[in-house]
Amino acid sequence: MLTVLLMILRYSFLLLLFVFIFKLVKWMVKDLKADRLLEDPAGGRIIVINSSLPEPKPGASFDIGKEIIIGRGRGSGVLIRDSFTSTRHARVFLKGGQYWLEDLKSTNGTYLNEVQVGRPVLLTDKDIMQVGGVTFQFARWGYEVGSGN
Amino acid sequence: MEPISLSQNSFSPGGDAVTARGRKLECHLLLLAGxxxxxxxxxxxLGASGTPGRQALIAGIATVAAFFLVHLYWKAGKYKGDCFLLPITAVLSSTGLIFLFRLNPAYGMRQFVWILIGLGALVLISRLLADFRFLGDYKYIYALAGVIALILPIFFGQEQGGAKSWLDFGLFQFQPSEFVKLLVVLFLASFLIENKAALSAGTRSLGWLSLPSPQEWAPLAAMWGISMLLLVFQRDLGTALIYFGTFLAMIYVATSRVFYTLFGMGLFLAGATASYYIFSHVRTRIEIWLNPWQNIDTAGYQIAQSLFAFGSGGxxxxxxGQGFPGFIPAVHTDLIFSxxxxxxxxxxxxxxxxxxMIFVFRGIKIALNTGDEFAALAAAGFTALLGLQTFIIIAGVTKLLPLTGVTLPYMSYGGSSLVANFILLGLLLNISHEAGGGL
Structure with a gap:
């Protein structure tokens, strides 16, 4: 009797390990799908509204996609050839369906609505960003989050 | 598809609802683990009558209860750390605990105490270091502390299994290199972030290659050289391999330049070849790896017994409780996987x-999800560290790579390793907490 019980327990020990793994994977896949739902409807761009340089001109607009780097370096999505701009100056990125602005430890700082950015900050529609001699406006479409803020 | 409400979390990514759902998943998974x-x-x-069996039963239940308490504490504190990592750790460490009780109840009892201490450390880390960002400010203190912690065992250390990396405190032994691993990751993350631009773009060019100037790479090289030398003197080859792998992974993550990785691998190959000719203990390990059957009674005994264990397991x-794993030397620590x-x-x-693998997947996801560069690099480093350590020991016991003595995270017997890995888990969870992802 005991041996049978022990054998059943031994196999259920192994089985339960896989029940755990199965549930874990199932919920993780669900979570990944939820993430995608959050990020899909997103869309945002930054528009140059004032520029002390020949390039980029006021009115120029850049799609952010998942992430865009603003800086003087070649890899930048928004290229600013300005001695006040760092190679990788700032980035705007998408996370959890929201756009965030982060200063990449630039020498002269990044400003959001005239306040210097320390930690990554959340962007809302019509926010004004300043990098070196260029001023941008953030514009968001898709759904309206916290419109009126 | 259920609609996901976005308006309520417009100022914190992943609102309270998401967090609550995550903690609920964690609860379900912990229940299954239990x-x-x-x-x-x-x-x-039931298999072993008498006190050892009863001890195992009580320790097992108490361990699960302790994991549940951590979960409840986080739930009450609205902690937003990843919800999958704690249950995974629970299953891994309780599997380790069960096997230790089965191998030697005395080790099991001590491991049980260490798990409780580890969970205590986890709670403390999640409470006190929730804002971990200040950790990035003390990189040279880490470097110094790390070097001192590695030097101490050379002079005052105890040799175990060919590696001189333990400090004896009477009541318990302490292995500094387990904790230095965490310091290495924090140092590298903070150093690489500061010098990232220079390292990835290069400030001077050498033909087709643009290289950074010595100010930018010299501290890295010095730190790497010191740690390697110390590890060679301590003969702790496995740990040296993990440090070096983590180092390369983090440089790649920070700069995305393949050149550094290739250069590092070249350095590693050169170093490995040199140490094969210089150090006899390295040569022995390689020879055992190539053919354990030649010296099956002496040097090859451990790996041969490990292979027999795999074979008889089927x-x-x-x-x-039905096998004979007792024949494998060091089965309770490095060879628990066998x-x-x-x-x-x-x-x-x-x-x-x-x-x-799922643990590593979640770790990489945490690194990708965080908005902060220091946090992302640290998360990637911690994940690389854990993944590499697991790979090196599992590859070692299956004879895919030469066997080097490192512990299997969360499962092997050993307080330093267990507590250090729980601290690693805590830091990883704090990074995901700050990124706000309850899921």
Whole structure:
């Protein structure tokens, strides 16, 4: 009797390990799908509204996609050839369906609505960003989050 | 598809609702982990009559209860850390605990105490270091502390299994290199962030190659050289390999330049070849790896016994408590995976590997999700560290790579390793907490 019980327990020990793994994977896949739902409807761009340089001109607009780097370096999505701009100056990125602005430890700082950015900050529609001699406006479409803020 | 409301979390990514859902998932998964542990300890209890079995049963239940308490504490504090990592760790460490009780109840009891201490450390880290960002400010203190912690065992250390990396405190022994690993990751993350631009773009060019100037790479090279030298003197080859792998992974993550990785691998190959000719203990390890059967009674005994264990385990294993893993030297620490495969078979071994893979997957996801560069690099480093350590020891016991003595995270017997890995888990969870992802 005991041996049978022990054998059943031994196999259920192994089985339960896989029940755990199965549930874990199932919920993780669900979570990944939820993430995608959050990020899909997103869309945002930054528009140059004032520029002390020949390039980029006021009115120029850049799609952010998942992430865009603003800086003087070649890899930048928004290229600013300005001695006040760092190679990788700032980035705007998408996370959890929201756009965030982060200063990449630039020498002269990044400003959001005239306040210097320390930690990554959340962007809302019509926010004004300043990098070196260029001023941008953030514009968001898709759904309206916290419109009126 | 259920609609996901976005308006309520417009100022914090992943609102309270998401967090609550995550903690609920964690609760479900911990419950499953608890049933699993209960089944395992019941086998030990019914199989071995007397006190050892009862001890195992009580320790198993207490461990699961302790994990639940951590979960409840986080739930009450609205902690937003990743919800999958704690249950995974619970299953891994309780599997380790069950096998230690099965191998030697005395080790099991001590491991049980260490798990509780580790969970205590986890709670403290999640409470006190929730804002971990200030950790990035003390990189040279880490470098200094790390070097001192590695030097101490050379002079005052105890040799165990060919590696001189333990400090004896009478009541317990302490292995500094387990904790230095965490310092290495924090140092590298903070250093690489500061010098990232220079390292990835290069400030001077050498033909087609643009290289950074010595100010930018010299501290890295010095730190790397010191750690390697110390590890050679301590003869702790496995740890040296993990440090170096983590180092390369983090440089790649920070700069995305393949050149550094290739250059590092070249350096590694040169170093490995040189140490093969210089150090006899390295040569022995390689020879055992190439042919363990030649010296099966002496140097090759350990790996040969490990291979026999895998063979006799087969597909489903001998069943918990039915095998003979006692023949394998160091089965309770570095070779615990062989014991698991002997008694749970290929299936059980694969389960353990899958769990570690999911852990690494979550770690990479945490690194990708965080908005902060220091946090992202630290998360990537911690994940690389854990993944590499797991790979190196599992590859070692299966004779895919030469066997080097490192512990299997969360499962092997050993307080330093266990507590250090729980601290690693805590830091990883804090990074995901700050990124706000309850899921």
């Amino acid at each position: 049933i699993y542990t209960l089944a395992g300890t019941l086998v030990l209890y 597909m489903l294993g001998a069943g918990l 014991a698991i495969c002997e008694e749970m078979g290929l299936i059980g071994g694969l389960g353990v590997i899958i769990l570690f």
